[in-house]
Amino acid sequence: QVTLRESGPALVKPTQTLTLTCTFSGFSLSTSGMCVSWIRQPPGKALEWLALIDWDDDKYYSTSLKTRLTISKDTSKNQVVLTMTNMDPVDTATYYCARIYRGDSSGYSWFDPWGQGTLVTVSS
Amino acid sequence: DIQMTQSPSSLSASVGDRVTITCRASQSISSYLNWYQQKPGKAPKLLIYAASSLQSGVPSRFSGSGSGTDFTLTISSLQPEDFATYYCQQSYSTLSAFGPGTKVDIK
Numbered sequence: 001q002v003t004l005r006e007s008g009p010a011l012v013k014p015t016q017t018l019t020l021t022c023t024f025s026g027f028s029l030s031t032s033g034m035c036v037s038w039i040r041q042p043p044g045k046a047l048e049w050l051a052l053i054d055w056d057d058d059k060y061y062s063t064s065l066k067t068r069l070t071i072s073k074d075t076s077k078n079q080v081v082l083t084m085t086n087m088d089p090v091d092t093a094t095y096y097c098a099r100i101y102r103g104d105s106s107g108y109s110w111f112d113p114w115g116q117g118t119l120v121t122v123s124s
Numbered sequence: 125d126i127q128m129t130q131s132p133s134s135l136s137a138s139v140g141d142r143v144t145i146t147c148r149a150s151q152s153i154s155s156y157l158n159w160y161q162q163k164p165g166k167a168p169k170l171l172i173y174a175a176s177s178l179q180s181g182v183p184s185r186f187s188g189s190g191s192g193t194d195f196t197l198t199i200s201s202l203q204p205e206d207f208a209t210y211y212c213q214q215s216y217s218t219l220s221a222f223g224p225g226t227k228v229d230i231k
Contacts, residue, residue, distance in 0.1 A: 037220070047160075047168065047211055047222040060218045063125050096167055100215075108174040109215045110158040114167035 002026035004036075004097050004115035011121050012087050018120060022080040022097030029055055029075050033103015036080040037111060038071065040093040048093075053080055054102065089122045126150055126214050130223035136231040143199040145226045147212035152192045156216035159188055159197045162225075163208045171210075172197065202228070 008020035020038070027034055038050040051071040052060045061069050070083045080097060095118055098111035127150040137143050147157065155175035160168035170179045172188035175195060185200045199206055207230055212223040 039222075046224045047162075047213075049213075049220040049222060052218060052220070063219065106174065108156060110170055110173040111160075111168070111213070112170040112173075112179070114169075117167055 002099060002113055004099060004113065006095060006097050006115045006118040008095070008118055008120065010119060011123065013124050014088055014122060016087050018082075018084045018087050018091070020082045020084075020095055020097075020118065020120075022082070022115060024078050024080070024097075024099065027099060029053075029073050029078070029080070031055055031103075033101050035100045035102055035109075036073070037098050037100055038080075038082045039096045039098060039111070039114075040091075041096070041117075042090070042093040045093075050095075051082060052100065087122045092120065092122045094119045125219055126153065126217050126221055128212055128214055128221050128223040130210075130212060130226050132226060133224065134227040134229065136229055137202050138231045139202055139204055141202045141231075143202050143206075143228060145197045145210055145228075147190075147195040147197070147223050149193045149195075149214055149216075153214045153216035155191045156214055157188075157190065157195045158213045158215060159186075160211045160213065161206075161208045162211065168211060199228075 004024040035054040037052040053071045068085045073080045098114040102109045129148045131146050157175045159172040162168040176188045187198045209225045209227045211225050
């Protein structure tokens with residue numbers, strides 16, 4: 001059974017750096033094709049894709065946020081970490097991590113499963 | 125970057141109704157399109173992948189179609205548990221993107 005769980009601070013101050021951890025089980029990020037992504041959702045708003053890290057340690061970032069984001073993995077701990085610098089109240093959102101498998105010969109991939117999400121509020 | 129749009133943004137329907145939601149990509153994405161259902165306070169759940177493949181465990185009243193830039197999610201007979209928000213997502217590019225969502229509520 002594949003599970004993911006997000007953890008991190010519930011409250012950060014403006015200008016601070018946010019660090020979130022995704023701890024997963026049921027798969028290994030050293031397996032070819034395996035990836036983990038971060039997605040966020042401001043209250044009452046749509047989903048926004050943020051970043052992806054793959055089994056080969058290749059990293060991809062949202063064009064609009066790439067200067068503020070860093071994604072990394074610790075394969076031995078089954079964890080993926082996302083940092084976001086210079087936090088602002090507009091970054092208040094529920095942050096999700098999700099598994100994505102990109103090793104299928106068809107080339108198709110999708111986010112499944114997702115973690116339960118963690119709400120981060122940015123306020124002074 | 126590939127942009128995704130959805131229509132309508134919301135709709136009201138009754139149990140038993142046939143519901144159709146449309147998703148459009150800003151460029152051709154072949155069949156690299158997924159659909160998710162999200163209920164309040166919950167994480168999104170995968171319904172359809174590769175435009176028309178039903179995820180295991182998802183009721184057969186859900187179906188997807190389309191390719192290129194235009195896609196459709198259809199619920200053949202709306203059930204009480206289907207009232208939720210639906211999102212499309214393109215997986216053509218590694219830099220993924222979601223549509224703005226379609227909220228389905230009770231008429």
